[in-house]
Every structure is written in structure tokens, then in C-alpha cells.
Amino acid sequence: MNQIQRGDLILDIQGLVADVAGRNILKGLNLTIRAGEVHAIMGPNGAGKSTLSQILAGRPDYDIKAGSATYLGEDLLALAPEERARRGVFLGFQYPVEIPGVNNVYLLKAALNSRRRQQGLQELDAFEFMTIVREKMKLMKMDESFLKRGVNEGFSGGEKKRNEILQMTVLEPTLAILDETDSGLDIDALKVVSTGVNSLRRDDRAVVLVTHYQRLLDYIVPDYVHVLAGGKIVRSGDRTLALELEQRGYDWLIEGTNAA
Amino acid sequence: MSTPIAPDLDDLVTQKYRHGFVTDIDSDTLPPGLDEDVIRLISKKKGEPEFLLNWRLKAFRLWQTMKEPTWAHVTYHPIDYQAISYFSAPKSKKDGPKSLADVDPKLLETYDKLGVPLHERARLAGVAVDAVFDSVSVATTFKDRLHAAGVIFCPFSDAVRDYPALIEQYLGSVVPQGDNFYAALNSAVFTDGSFVYIPKGVRCPMELSTYFRINAANTGQFERTLIIADEGSHVSYLEGCTAPMRDENQLHAAVVELVALDNANIKYSTVQNWYPGDENGIGGIYNFVTKRGECRGRNSRISWTQVETGSAITWKYPSCVLIGEGSVGEFYSVAVANHRQQADTGTKMIHVGPNTTSTIVSKGISAGRAQNTYRGLVKVLPSAAGARNYTQCDSLLMGPDCGAHTFPYVEVKNPSAVVEHEATTSRIGEDQLFYLLQRGLSQEDAVNMIVNGFCKSVFNELPMEFAVEAQNLLAVSLEGSVG
Secondary structure: OOOOOOOOEEEEEEEEEEEEOOEEEEEEEEEEEEOOOEEEEEOOOOOOHHHHHHHHHOOOOEEEEEEEEEEOOEEHHHOOHHHHHHOOEEEEOOOOOOEEEEEHHHHHHHHHHHHHHHOOOOOOOHHHHHHHHHHHHHHOOOOHHHHHOEEOOOOOHHHHHHHHHHHHHHHOOOEEEEEOOOOOOOHHHHHHHHHHHHHHOOOOOEEEEEOOOOOHHHHOOOOEEEEEEOOEEEEEEOHHHHHHHHHHOOHHHHHHHHHO | OOOOOOOOOOOOOOOOOOOOOOOOOOEEEOOOOOOHHHHHHHHHHOOOOHHHHHHHHHHHHHHHOOOOOOOOOOOOOOOOOOOOEOOEEEOOOOOOOOOHHHOOHHHHHHHHHOOOOOOOOOOOOOEEEEEEEOOEEEEEOOHHHHHHOOOEEEEHHHHHHHOHHHHHHHOOOOOOOOOOHHHHHHHHHOOEOEEEEEOOOOEOOOEEEEEEEOOOOOEOEOEEEEEEEOOOOEEEEEEEEEOOOOOOEEEEOOEEEEEEOOOOEEEEEEEEOOOOOOOOOOOEEEEEEEEEEEEOOOOOEEEEEEEEOOOOEEEEOOEEEEOOOOOEEEEEEEEEEOOOOEEEEEEEEEEOOOOOEEEEEEEEEEEOOOEEEEEEEEEEOOOOOOOEEEEEEEEEEEOOOOEEEEEEEEEEOOOOOEEEEEEEEEEOOHHHHHHHHHOOOOHHHHHHHHHHHHHHHHHOOOOHHHHHHHHHHHHHHHOOOOO
């Protein structure tokens, strides 16, 4: 695989139109993400933020009506969800599911090895794997007993989110999409999660933060802020846009789209 | 564009049954049909003592007065019992194999193919195997080492010859001839099986294992297993089963009897993988089996663990009769039904003595058009003061066309008893599946991971090497289930 350089195109979405259960949610969305960048996507409820995350990860039940999404030169929408994951697309779920009886560590190892196989790397043995995981768990301030528990089984909301970020730091995705990872976190957990995300920032990777709250961006400072409303990106700017949104809400932007 | 994870949940299995080959071997097979002459012939072929012949004949006469049970949640065409051959044995030297060296190489090859090498050197250390091929036992490994410990582990026919007193004392003492239709049939025509006796205070030095193989066409397999754990002894026993793929249904009607005396401990594990029939329900084994253990002694324990993936129809309720004070009965079960398989399985825990306890953990997995039923009885007699039972029944559904049913019967005649029952039914979640795919797992690995997680509390009860086999078997049975 070619080395990704800062500024290389990672994800290019053009004119994306998508329906869910017959209802049109995305209405011609454009978004370009380059290596080394962190993008925040904000917007009112029902604007299509989660839909966008799910479509990029390959969730079924969405009808793509028009447009394209190109990931590192490949047609992302033509790939199965597991193929996208193995190529480095990671979705941090808004509501991570419980999978009873499956150890966290077992899933982590299977996930990491499937990514490594795709990269043409050797699977890790138990020792190498645990060395990596221990280091990441320390970063995420997680107790080792965590690994033996069932995936998200009986986890608090905050633990689930922390677990998502742990998985992300272990898998080291090229494109991480974090769907409202900050919702339901107290301030301490938010700091830990932010540390995890910031540790991932590198010239050859990109992060997309889907969030309702400006607060997250105090800890993870984005390069770009976009407003997704009515199924489109209606405004893009830098960090100051988020602050402005906090002051003024979204209505002034949405009215703008209606007029357009 | 829509890329559903499960474009067609109905589009089950592409994976073929892996044990479906036939071994071409000369067999000595009786023509189909059953009457008293056939029973006399079986008894004579096996050189049985008079008491056993009479025992069989009594069973046959009882059987003729009985009707097939119809209460199970299964449907099938009536079985023509006169169309079945009741005895089939690989032809061998007149006196049968004296040692492994005398066993037909083709047979050894068969067991090798099945992953059950009978050569002791090749065999996993610590597991002794009795291999039953059609109606007879063909080899038993590690006899000498077991003998040194005082443990008797041999084909049932050898036990009849060498230990007739034990057989006469215990045979039918847990499952009497007239217990039920299939048990009566088995009592009349059983041909071989395994016999185990663990003397007082002995902890059996290795796992004992019987491997059942149906090979011949149009035969039934009617084996009989009897395990006696004398005071303070321990034994862990495993059984595995396979059969070739054939378009006709074949009957397997076994009886297993366990006896645990004071402080004895029997752990009985089954991985049942009889041929289940094809995806349209053609062929497959009818697995109509009676398994029961009696905890006769104080503080004795009998534990049944089963992983049922095969058979067209499974009708089986490994049970415990808890007589001795403080005795313990356990039942851990994973039953998988795919395609058009039907499983009606569960357990009976009969609390007779005071302070007896029982635990039931049942995991049913249904896929395709299969029907999977848990049927259990917890019965606490007036004499069983302080009895306790805990039952947990979970069902997992894969796809829209399968069914899960739970029939828990509880009869409590002693007011001090505590009986708990928990049950859940869930569908394999698209959310769970998508989550794992998003982490890069393949469809199949994702399904296996979810299913294995679901079954974990039962797999934990299996001896180590069986647990691995069980997981693999589950993977094969459900391959393509969510396609």
C-alpha cells in the first residue's frame, strides 16, 4: 500500500442522495476529507448526521439514490461493511450493542487481525497483542478486568463509549467516524475519550466527529466544522463556526437553505 | 442501492455434512423385520446368558402393547419397524478383534476420517475410546491402563460375558424395559454399547469416550450404555455420534443408564452430530433416546452436558432422579436445529431426597425452517424437603421461518422447595451483526462469535477438547445461516 501523505484525499463525497424506508434523508451532500484533518459535523436533530455515518460504514437499510463516496480512490459504497473496516474505516457507534458471552479481548484480537491480514501483515501472537492492548488501555484509563467482560455487556453508557475509543486506538483506522461519542459522557470521561482521539491524530489519518455539542471541540480541536441540515452541508468553516453555532443555534442557517 | 447484511435469511447452508461418507465393508446384517425369533437370534449371536434373553423377550412383549408417543412437538411419517434391520456387524474373524492390530484397517481409517484415531499412540493422551460401528463395538483403547486402576470400560457385550452379575443387578434398574416405547424397543433388540464401572473411591484416570457410527443402510442403531459409579468415585464420560448421508431416515434408539452411589460423581457429555438430513428435510437420523441417571447415594452428582447439532429429529430428555440426600443433578444443553431439523429436547429433574438441588441451562438455536423445543420437568416429591432448582432457558432465532418453543413443567409437592425459572427468546440482532462486521469480521465469523457467546455457559461445562470440537461443529451446522 502507498504511504498516505498529509493532504492526500481520503474521502470524497459528491452529491450523495439517500433514503431510509422511503424517506429522503440525504439530499445531495458534498464533503471532502484529506489526510491529517479533523472534521466536525454538527447540526440539528434529524438532519441526517447519523445516517451519513451509517452509510459510510456500510449499514444496510439505506437506499443510495445518487452520488458517490470515494475512499482512497476506491468506490466505498461498493464495498461490504467488513471490507470497509479492514481498509481502515472505523465507526464509533452512538449506541454500541451488547454481545453477551463474547469477551472484549476476543473481539479486539479478531478485529485487529482481520485488519492486519488486509494490510498484508502477520497476525499478532498473544504476547504482542496484549502489549499493544495494555498500552492503549492505560491511555484510556481502563481496568484490565474490562477485557474479560462480554462486549459492552452491562456497561454503563460512559464505559461503552470508552470501549469504542479503545477499539479505535487499537485498530488505528485511516478514517475514524465518531458518531456522537461525546453524548452521555461526564467531563472526566470526555477528557479521557478526547485523549484517545487526539492520540490517533496523524498526518496519514483523518477523523470525523459527529456531535451536537461545542464542548467536545474544546478538547479535540477540529480543522473544519460543517453544519449538516436538511440533508446537505449548508455551511463550512473553522473552529469559530462551532462557537457561533453555540451562540446562535441552527435556525439562521436552516432558514437560509429553505430560501435557496 | 441496498446491501443488506442478510439478503435472504432463508438462504441457509451451503455447507455439507462432513461425516457423510459410507465405509465399504463386508457386513453381517440380518434381514429387516422384528419378531421373537430375531431377538433370539441376536441373543444367540452374542452368546448371551439365559437371563438376558428372557429380559429382552419381556421387553419385546411390553413393546408390542405400547404406542409411539405423539406428545412431542415433531412431525414425521410413521416408522415401519418391520422395514428395519436390527443387527449389522462388520464381518471379522470369528472371535472378533483381539486387539487393535486385528481390527479391519478400513474401520480404523473410518475413525481416522472422523477424527477419532483409535491407535492409542495417536490418540489424545488421557482419553480412552470405545468405538461402536453399527451394532457392535469394534475397539476399545487404553484397556490396560484403566484395568490397573480397577476401572472397567468395555463393550457392553463383553460386560455381559465377563461381569454378568453387575449387568443383572443394574441393567434396567434406572430405565426399566417398559419405561417408554423406544426404551422398550431398545431393551428388546439392543446390540452393543459401552459399560463402565468405577470402583469405590477411584477417580477414573482419564476421560472415557464412546464414538458411535451408523454405517450400514436400513439399519437401526440400538445401543445401551450403563455407567456405575461406586461410592466416592469420579468419572467423566463423552460420547460422539455420526452417520453417512442417506436419503432414508434411520432410527437411533439408545438407552443410557447412570447410577451414582454415595458421594459419586458422573459427568456425561454428548456431542451429537448424526446426519441431519438435507436442506429439504430428506434423510437424516431419528434420534429417539432415553437417558437417565439415578443419584442413589448421599451427596452424589450427575451432570449431563449435551451439544445437539445433528439428527433430523431429536427426542431426548437426559434426566436425573435425585434420591440420595443432598444429591445434585445438572443439565447443560445446546441444541441447534437448522433447515428442517426438529428438536424436542430437555430434561427431567425428579427430586426425591431432601436437600437435593438441580440446575438446568438450556440454549436452543433455531435457523432455517427448523423447530426447536425445550421440554422440561422439575418435580419435587413430598419427601424432598429443602429441594432447590434453577432453570434457565434461552432461545436464539436466526431468520424468520424457524420456531422456538418452551414447555417447562413444574410440579412441587413440598412447600419448602425453591424453584426458579428464567427464559428468554431473542433474534440474532442485525445490530450485533453489523457491529462485528464494522470491526472487520467476516459474516460467518460474526455469526459464530454471537452464537458462541450465547452458548458460552454450556460450553464451559464441556471437557476442554470437546469444547473446541463443539464450537467447530456449531460453526459448520450454522454455516450460511445468515447469508
